[in-house]
Amino acid sequence: MRSLARVDTYDVVVIGAGPAGTAAALRAAELGARVAVLEADRVGGTCVNSGCVPTRVLAKTARLVREVRTADRYGIGAGPGLVDWPTTVARVHATVDRVRGLKREAERFAEAGVTLVLEGRARFVDDVTLELASGRRVRGSSIVVCVGGRSRRLPIPGAELATVPEDVLALPALPRRVAIVGAGSTGAQLTTIFSAFGSEVTLLDVAPRILATTDDDVSRAVADAFRSQGVDVRTGLDGVTALEREADGTIRLTSVEDGAPSRDRFDAVVMATGWPADVADLGLENAGLSLTNGAIAVDRYFRSAVGHIFAAGDANGRDLLVQAAHFEAEAAAENAVLGVNRRTPGHLLPSGGFTDPDYAGVGMTEAEARRRDPLCLVATVPLAELDRAVIDDRETGFLKLVADRRREVILGAHAVGENAVEIVQSVTTAMAAGVDLATLADVRFAYPTYGAIVGLAARALLAEPPAAA
Ligand SMILES: Cc1cc2nc3c(=O)[nH]c(=O)nc-3n(C[C@H](O)[C@H](O)[C@H](O)COP(=O)(O)OP(=O)(O)OC[C@H]3O[C@@H](n4cnc5c(N)ncnc54)[C@H](O)[C@@H]3O)c2cc1C
């Protein structure tokens, strides 16, 4: 039977009001399009509601715990630094609300004339029509899919016993022993958080090293730091094969290493094993779309296999970062409204994690640069050589700069330690401005700052002997 539900028609329909959907909708409206945004849950998406912002508040809490526990070195009697989990959770929620207040997506949509539809999950009926959980139908000449991603549970027996990262705040209490499966950005951050909060943490991954996409030295330094903090880091596993509930309520996790199974009990298991596009119920097949590696494949114009359907942000599986979501979505909106002509230049994408110690990177890793040119130049300056790091008792870490063999172009920057993300951000600014090494080495840095390590590294790189051909 044909549905008699009302159909509203727009120039551009955006699915999802996270960072990508918000940017796409506002840009399309700015260009004069009639725009609707369909959001199933809270505007703001993963980042503000369950991803970056809550994780960052937990990271700050973890730092406070560490500071309190070492305060006696400065003559401050601060106590044992025990975490009251309900208070911590309440603080996270309150901060999320404050950040949501800053973003004002709904108000900005209203000011821009964008129609925000909060009537449940949208589903493609055909390649131009979406049906909402409410039954209402919305049609778009162009559609920008910004549905983000969701945690992947491993397809193993008992997977439902695991907590996924976006549900960590719902844990009733801090686990005494926690297994974190997956040592990517999310797993590493949760490792630091639980470890600082006093849980015994086991971090498991099938990859040969943690933070597998970062520079080798970054990965090694963070893994070493985790081990020195008592985290049981187990990489290069054959797999995690099962979870089972024990009679005492604990979870028994079976992992296999070099063919040998081992079984360990935990109070909680967190599965941070990847972040595919959130499309299980999106009806992609009705629009003539399919998935490639868990995401909606797009071309360099952010256009899917169906010409008037675009995908931006986590949904296209490229760079799963807020800073990528913004520019991808704006480009997709421009292509949807103005015709397909805007491809995004190869932006530099700095990123990093708020672990203990922090880590960050931008551009090519040393291994990538050496694959391109074995004679590229690399200089690494330990934080321990920086007055400020010694003053602050934060000597763990380094900044590594990678440059072309003529010392003209900075190819990459990778840092571990205090303020790593900000340090890498300042190198990114120099890279984006096309600053050469000699100019960077000549910049004055205020004393005593962490940023000064950029000047030290640039000067170290200039002093590097030319690599032998
Ligand atoms: C724990 C964690 C920490 C992170 N920390 C950082 C960080 O520090 N820095 C960083 O850059 N990135 C971080 N990220 C990644 C970042 O959150 C994402 O890259 C970003 O949110 C992607 O934005 P998006 O708009 O593509 O998707 P999302 O933010 O996921 O938004 C998608 C929106 O679409 C809605 N939606 C989904 N399906 C439908 C449907 N069928 N109908 C209607 N609406 C729908 C969802 O409800 C959601 O609101 C983190 C991620 C996680 C999980």
Ligand SMILES: NC(=O)c1ccc[n+]([C@@H]2O[C@H](COP(=O)([O-])OP(=O)(O)OC[C@H]3O[C@@H](n4cnc5c(N)ncnc54)[C@H](O)[C@@H]3O)[C@@H](O)[C@H]2O)c1
């Ligand atoms: N601070 C940040 O910027 C930040 C923080 C969190 C997430 N993110 C973004 O979100 C994206 C997703 O991050 P993520 O950490 O959720 O996923 P990820 O894909 O980066 O990492 C998943 C990890 O799980 C491991 N894994 C896969 N199958 C496994 C198995 N069977 N057993 C054990 N381990 C297994 C993988 O080897 C990998 O190391 C990242 O790419 C990043 O862009 C960013």
